[in-house]
Amino acid sequence: MAKFFISTPIYYTNDVAHIGHAYTTIAADVLARYHRQQGKQVLFSTGTDENSLKVVKSAEVVKKEPQGFVDEMAVRWRQTWDQLEISYDRFVRTTEPDHKAATYALFEKINASGDLYKGMYEGLYCEGCEEFKKDSDLEEGLCPLHKTTPKSVKEENYFFKLSKYQQPLLKHIREHDEFVQPESRRHEVMAFVERGLDDISVTREGQQWGIPYPFDEKHVIYVWAEALINYLTVTGYPDNGYEKWWPADVHMIGKDILKFHAVIWPAMLLSAGLPLPKTVFGHGFWNADGHKMSKSLGNVINPLKVVQAYGTDAFRYLLLRDTPFGEDGDWQTKRVDDVYNSDLADDLGNLIQRTITMINKYQDGAIGEIPNHSHDIKPFKTAMENFRFDKALEEIWVLIRGLNQYIEEEKPWIIAKDDPAHLKEVLAYLAGNILQVGQLLQPFMPHVAEEIDNLFKDGLVRQKTVILFPKRESKTSE
Ligand code: MSP
Secondary structure, eight states: OOEEEEEEEEEETTSOOOHHHHHHHHHHHHHHHHHHHTTOEEEEEEEEEOOOHHHHHHHHHTTOOHHHHHHHHHHHHHHHHHHTTOOOSEEEETTSHHHHHHHHHHHHHHHHTTOEEEEEEEEEEETTTTEEEOGGGOBTTBOTTTOSOOEEEEEEEEEEOGGGGHHHHHHHHHHOTTSEESHHHHHHHHHHHHTOOOOEEOEEETOSSSOBOTTOTTEEEOHHHHHTTHHHHTTTTTSTTGGGTOSOSEEEEEGGGHHIIIIIHHHHHHHHTOOOOSEEEEEOOEEETTEEOOTTTTOOOOHHHHHHHHOHHHHHHHHHHSSOBTBOEEEOHHHHHHHIIIIIIIIIIIHHHHHHHHHHHHHTTBOOOOOOOOOOOHHHHHHHHTTOHHHHHHHHHHHHHHHHHHHHHHOHHHHHHHOHHHHHHHHHHHHHHHHHHHHHHTTTOHHHHHHHHHHHTTSBOOOSOOOSSOOOOTTOOO
16 A cells, blocks of 8 residues: 655644644645545654753743643644644654654764764854854844844854765755755755755753753754654654655645755755655745734734634635645735635535535435536646645635536526426436535545535435534624
């Protein structure tokens, strides 16, 4: 049986999920569900990145021990994903022993390749990004993302010979179009690698929190250098059997962490003699009503609040419907309400409601023989294989709108007067196609898919009404 391994990034436990985290995770979930539907054996991993310095600080603020703090936060992240119907197979935490084991095994390999050496690091460090910065990375001396002044550090560190992998990486990127996607990000990574790679520090000195560096316990491993290894941890590495899953098929990430996934991680794998992930997909960022989301602006969108207002399935739809995956999106409440009303309440909700009403009214709920559906799903599949969720959903809506139009043209309420045999065909055709809509929608909207299946599958409609998407008053705000 073919396998499909897809991962999300592992999320920092100093904070709770916002809409951007939900976006990465829902997109990965849609693909995991789609590939399961295609009959593949799927490993879908997500989890929490717990060895960050930010954790120590956040725990201090609430007067907790770091471990107790991350234990609680990991539960909250899991609860959020449960509410969003995320069908992950493995939730990995970087404070778990098996992650430490995988990290040590990989570092052994990298060390055996002669790619680790001791040196002095002098420069800047942004704790928000957990990243060493160059002057050229800053805007007016500040980290452009966190608007903070990076700390000046001078410490003894162990370095990884990233520079050694410049040519092998370039070769790999050039030979594998699908390695970094979308295309614009592939060019970005290629240009970055072409400019030359500096060796990177992979340890921090004198820190208490983190995974000790196996070759010198005065150091802990730099959080990114071990967080990336979570993708091997979830396969069971280094134990036998990890090869069943590795290499990953897709690392789903946001564009902000592209360099880590498309440059540093592959170089570490090359050093360890392991195959590279097939695809790293860097999606775009969400803004809110035209503004960057930030705590200080107070405009961060909480996915759980959106779910309360619209429902889980609708939220998943609204995130993926409009913006081509890879580009930046803008969450505008008015626009979201309009799309909800027109696509979900009107097009889909009404199609189902009208159909079951007619089947009840004219045939006492009996559908009769449901024909095999005939809609061509090739364009849908192509869109899914190309990460174009917007196009895949448009394909389904072409079908839905077509069915609504079919009702208008066939006018079952007229046929009902003198041609019951034809009426039966018309209603069975509608039911068959709605069942297909349900199947296609399953990866995106698991509840709706189940409802549709329950409604029509036995050839008998038992419910008189079903309101999947209560209409919203436009212009309301959350
Ligand atoms: N812990 C690291 C990842 C380590 S993976 C080995 C990290 N964590 S994070 O909690 O900051 O979340 C990262 C994910 O959230 C990324 O995929 C990132 O792109 C996504 N997003 C964060 N803000 C976002 C938006 N405003 N919009 C879309 N996605 C965004 O980085």
